[in-house]
Amino acid sequence: MKILIVEDNRELAEIMTLALTKERFIVENAYDYLGAVRKIAEYEYDCILLDVMLPDGSGLDLLSELKASGKSESVIIISARDSIDDKVAGLELGADDYLAKPFHLVELLARIRSVVRRRQGGVLELSAGNITIRPDSHSVKIGGKQVEMSRKEYDILHYFVSRSGHLIKKEVLAEAVWGDHIDQSDDFDFLYAQVKNVRRKMAEAGADVEIKAVYGFGYKLTPIA
């Protein structure tokens, strides 16, 4: 779950980052309008926390730009004052929720979870190439045919498909699938073994995408050459 925090107050941004990281979200930061635009163009996020007042522009402008460009990211507007205007404007522009400063971290977490859940609920299935995943039933279809996957295999494939085409670091994948209890031993045998199984099943079922290794970083799901 990847989240972009657009907030110029560094201290607050750091606190939020810490809290969200602890909850196992993947967090990135932007500190101004321009930085946010760059980040959004380059990566894909599940949720964007957007401060209204930025040093070089308004978060609301960024929001309307975002929505105009057809991006599907969920957005939670954060405003310094409990301004009805900001709230109304934000929600009209397509924001998913609104939060007034100061707020409790617990409240923030709850909003994010709610937004993300709503968003996922809307999506019946994920796909990449001829692979289709239904998160609700934990089922996988490749080329129209049902493929049985173990728990870990499913988690891994789900992660890849939901980030199809993006570079995925080993550490991040491990964290997402196994959780934060993995120690810092640089031994990823457990990951290799599972990735191998996923690849085998994908190949057997005739998938038209593959998990490519990126030496020194991790993996990437790409169409077969």
Added chain:
Amino acid sequence: MKILIVEDNRELAEIMTLALTKERFIVENAYDYLGAVRKIAEYEYDCILLDVMLPDGSGLDLLSELKASGKSESVIIISARDSIDDKVAGLELGADDYLAKPFHLVELLARIRSVVRRRQGGVLELSAGNITIRPDSHSVKIGGKQVEMSRKEYDILHYFVSRSGHLIKKEVLAEAVWGDHIDQSDDFDFLYAQVKNVRRKMAEAGADVEIKAVYGFGYKLTPIA
């Protein structure tokens, strides 16, 4: 019921540990400031017995750190001298009770029981995701709908929800739910069977959190991907 004893006097710590263990509490020990910080960061306790004088720092500092970080553990301050200063400082920092050395074990037990009772009484309901538990009526709601749970199922779910997101070792869960019944046979079939039932009921009721297995350790309650 898990208790952390922070006490550098090994002999005293051992006596307390014995007494509390006999009373069926789960007891862990830390012998200095640093060790306590580590323990507290890693695990969650229902009650912490905190000596003021530690070889590498003051228990009062540890207390304020604890409270500042929003931890919910109950704390009973233990001081070598019957110092009014320590008592006042401790209680002001948010300690739940104060006990001067030397003390009777009976007294210690009474204080712990009182603190724990107060603590449980204060919380009307626990929740994680769309699961809500009322400890007073032993009732469980998932997504707003009442779900019937047997005693063991309830105990397990309660334990998970009260420690949502934390890694829960099989041994600890077993100890918490079954008490002294578990022998040292490394057979956890009885636990698996119950966890299976809880999972089934959670899935049937449409919970948005799940009990994930952590190979070689135990479980973890996490939001569904």
Added chain:
DNA sequence: CCTCTACTATCAGTATCTTCATATTCCTAA
């Protein structure tokens, strides 16, 4: 005391996961 019922424990069979040893691939420096 008996019966019924819901709960709990146990067992055996199966699936899954990690680990280890070993192989292969990839990158870099010379």
Added chain:
DNA sequence: TTAGGAATATGAAGATACTGATAGTAGAGG
């Protein structure tokens, strides 16, 4: 271009976890 080391891949084996069926147990009610 090639040697050598690092990173990744593989197969097999043992450990761990899950499942469904079955049997035992306690409690309620007659």
